[in-house]
Structures are given as structure tokens and as C-alpha cells.
Amino acid sequence: MKSAVRRPAAPGTRRPAGAGPLHPADLDPPTGTGYAPCHHGEILQGVFLDGAGRRCAGLVTLPMAGRGSTAEFIRRTGTPPEALTVVPAGRTKAARAAALTVAECARRTGRPPEGGELRLAGDVPVGLGMGSSTSDVIAAVRAVADSYGLRLPAGTVARLSVRAERASDPLMLDGRPVLFAQREGRILETLGPALPPLVVVGCALGGGAPVDTLSLPAHEADDHDVRTCERLRTLLRRAVATGDARLLGEVATASATRGQRVLRHPEFEVLTGIARRCGAVGVQIAHSGAVAGALFDPATPGVRHRVRGCRRALDAHGIPVTRTFTTFSTFDTFGTPTSQEVSHGPAHRRGDRPARPGTPRRPARLPAL
Template structure:
């Protein structure tokens, strides 16, 4: 999902002790650990003495919903420290340091967009499933009223041979779905995965979510493995897509499930065009700097800072510091 992200700026203080690091906001402890690890790695690579510095973080990823806010902060911090030393770390190095900083990491450091099976506690790719997921339309929502989930307090599931066989079956189905571009099969795998996740998460609205998805002609549902953010998945090639999506939105709201934003997984298929039809170009007035902006049709998840403008990437270091998104 394009939009939400984290931005970090790191300013080195040469001559200070490597552990003399300050971070703003002060509660971003995982990002602070990541910065300390990156200082040692990047200083060695650059042939410079390690030093302390100041890390500043900003962003608009909601916390505690399973959207990867901590990993976004950690990766931004790692890239910022690297930029301040003039070092661009390989994704494999970023993954290794991210796991050390936060125990388990999302694969956000992988920029090529390919779907992978990622060992989150090891920081390595086990399998590249294919070039891209089939295009999907996602109606986003939050369960539990959007309350954050304390993932560290969640119980650990007991795993036996039957679980391993079930996961391997889902892995095979997902591999086939990616190879054949089968959106319905992706939805089947996502729903099965979400259902197994309920053994830990136990969202009260899960069955309601599945029921709304079935009645609106969706291919399945997805739920964050460590939070409350969810989505209803549609095949963009399905007939009557706009009617299906609107029926889904109505059904979710009727059951008190807050909706967030509707988006597509394909950058070449804008959600607005799918839901509103293709734009009419004849007679359109070119947008100028004073053209009024129309409000978005779908509300978006926001934190107190608002906005959905942060983008990923690593611009060059400036004024002895570094930034990363």
C-alpha cells in the first residue's frame, strides 16, 4: 500500500562515544537500537571512527495495528545512519540488523516488490514466490475498534506436524496463485491464513468480516498477523466491481467495523478509476498550482501527525546528516 511510511534523519557528532545517541521521539527504542547497530556497521565500512549522534523520526504509520510501524522506523533509522557515513547497506545487511534491533522484522527493506516467504526472526528470504501478486482491490478496515494490539503479550501457539503440513499446503497454493495470476486463489490462501491466526488474535468480528466478504462477492479476507488491520480482497476483473465494493463498505459499516481506505495492489491500476470508471479527458482543464483539490473518497488511517505523503527511498546525505524513508 503506497503512502504511509517513516522518515529518519541522523546527524553524527564526531568525537562522541558511539553509544551517545539521542532519539526523538524518545519512546522509539527499537529505532535507537537499530541506529547504534548501524553506527558500528557503517563506521567500519567507511573506515571512520564510530561516533554518537542525534536520530529524529517522523512518520504516519499507525502504531499497534500490524502495519509495520516499528520496522518502518527501524529501516529508516538504519538507512539514515548509513547515509550519514556515505554507506548504502545491502538489503540483506539491513534485514540482519533489523532483526537484531527488534527480534522479528517485516521485509520492508526489499524494494523490488516481489512476493516472498520471509523468515522474520532470521531476516532472510526463504523463497521468492514469483514476480508479483495478481492485481487485487483491497477494502481496508480495522477490527476491535482500531485499538492497538500488544503483540508481546500474545500467547505463543503450539505447533505440531499437522500445522507444518497445513502451512506447506498454503505455501504451494500461493506459489501457484502467483504463477497463474489467480486472484481467487490468493484470496483463499489469505482467508485460511487469517483463520489460523485467530487461534492467537481472537478478533470478535472475524466471522462477520468473512460473512460480509462472501455476500459482497469478494475473493477473501486478510488480517495482519500481529494487529487489527484487515482487508476484504476483490478481483479487479470481476463484473460489477463497483457494486461489490460499495456493498462491502455498507456491510462493514452496518456492523460497526470502521473502514479505512480502498486501494489496489497494482500501481498501474488506480483504485479511483476502478471504482469510478475511467477519467473523461475531453474538455478537462489542466490542473494548475491554484486548482482546488477534491477531498478523498475514502478516509485513511492516520496518526496525530496526519497525512499520507511519506515515501520510501534514500535521498543523499545533507549537511553531515542523513535521511531515509
């Protein structure tokens, strides 16, 4: 059943008491906003078996708070759907996602598909394997849906994202640890409610130069690869269930080492050596970029000193440190994580809207390391 859409009252007309806040679809032109986070590469990536026993490429990303993409979609009533522009120009994947979402929302609401202007802003570095394009795409999908007064299910957002860019990171799930089939846009397994708490010392390998993933040699998975990936999947499932940061670190290091068969970062051995000497539980890398991280258990005695020593050692070896962050957004005392909700506009969560494109972000609240 379609709900009636209110339009703004005529000038000088007072809105009735208790009418509630204006909805994006009430505005003329209808405007929606969306937000999507980024990630810090992968904890695990490889080829796994789905529920039917079929081989399927999959990954588990390392969530990272404080960075992401915001989108605003101004829907132009009465314009054809192909009259859709994006600012800044050149964000073709996000533009394609917006067009696909317009068609999806028109089908769901019975309203005509219409064009408009998509405005994007964000602070996710491009080419480092942090999901910059997926962040743009998901923010665009959410903004378009918001302009139609819809909150699309995560599965629908995933399907649209894959159609827009052929492979998608699971950023529409907002940090839930899942094994995600990036080329199919579906969850292979939900590993649990949250990763074990970690402190991550982020760095950039290869001097931070973007990685051209299309130029990398392809590696065809064989039966041994699948068995290895399934074993790591089992260990990661146990690490999440028990909150075992050390076991998670072992899985991430094994996956990162396997990724070296393709990426071949010359500093990888230096990174793993520094992490080992500083007492990290492991390392992780982006399997499609240059970003990497040394992983620390926040409950380890002297973790602050260990993290500082890791940063100094990376600097001394010419590996630029990018950011130190945690897998938990806020905290009461160091090592006691709490959670934090992320809003996506009124159609997604009733409350504060995300900042409009171009608005400075508030710095993430992180431990003082």
C-alpha cells in the same frame, strides 16, 4: 578501496563545473535520510520448512503504498557512538538500530563510529499490526547508512533490523512478495516479481484497539500445522506465478482463519460473511494486530459497486473502514497496474530525497472507489 570524501567549499569558493550534487557524506555535519513503507498485515503466516528441512516461522506481508516512516540522521563528527539521541524520545528500537548501523558503517568505511541525532516522522498507526516499529527501524538504518555514503544490501538491513527488534517484517524488500523468516531476517522463498493485482478494503477489528501480542497464548506448531502451511505456500506460489487473485484470496482466508485460534476477533465471522456476499476473493488479517482487509479482484465485473457495498456493510456492523487501496501503486486504467519506485536518499537512489520529517505527505494515487 576507499573513495575520497569531498567537503563543502569554503565560503565564496565556486564548486567546479560538473562536480555533481553534494553527497550526504560531503556535508558538515554529515546528514543522511531514509524511508521505509509499512504493510497491511499478512497474506500468509505460519511455520514452514527451510531449504535444509528445518522448521522456521515465516510470513508473507500485504504491501501498502502511501504510508511509512522517514528518518534523518545528523552524524556529529568527533562524538562517541553512545552519544546518540532520537526524536521523538521513546523510539528505543529505532535508536538501537541506529547504533548498530553506526558500528556496521564504521567497519565498512574505516571511519570512526560516531553519535548523532536521529529524527523520525511517519503516519503508520501503532499497534494494528502494520509494521510501524519495523518501518521506523529500517528508515533509521537507511538514514545512518546514507550519512556514511552507503547503501546497505537488503540482507544486511534485515540482519540489523532483527538484532534491533528481535523479529522484523520484510519491509526492506519494498513490496517484493517473499516468504520471510521474521525472527532470522532471511528470505525462505521469493514467490515472484509482484502479487496479483488486488483492491483491498481495509478495516480495524476490535474497534481498532492495539493488540498486545506478548499477552497472546502461544501455539506450538505440530506436524499437521507444518503440512498445512506448506500446502498454502504451494498454492500462494502458484497464485503469484499465474496472477490468480482468487487463489491468493483462498490462501489469505485460510491463513486468517488459522490465526483466529490465537487472535479470536469476535467480528471475524461477520467480516468473512460480508466479503463473501460482496464478491470478494477472500480476507486477510494482521497476525499481530487488529487490521484486516477484504480482498477484491479488480478484473471482477462491477468491482466498484462491490467495494462500495462492502464498505457500507462493514459500517453497518460497526466495523470501522480505514482505507481502500490497491496492491499496485499507480495505474493507467482500472485493472492495469504499473509500478512506482521509492527513493531512500542519494546513497540509495540518485534522485529526489524523501521528504524531511514533519513534511506533509502527498496522498497516494489510488483508484477512485
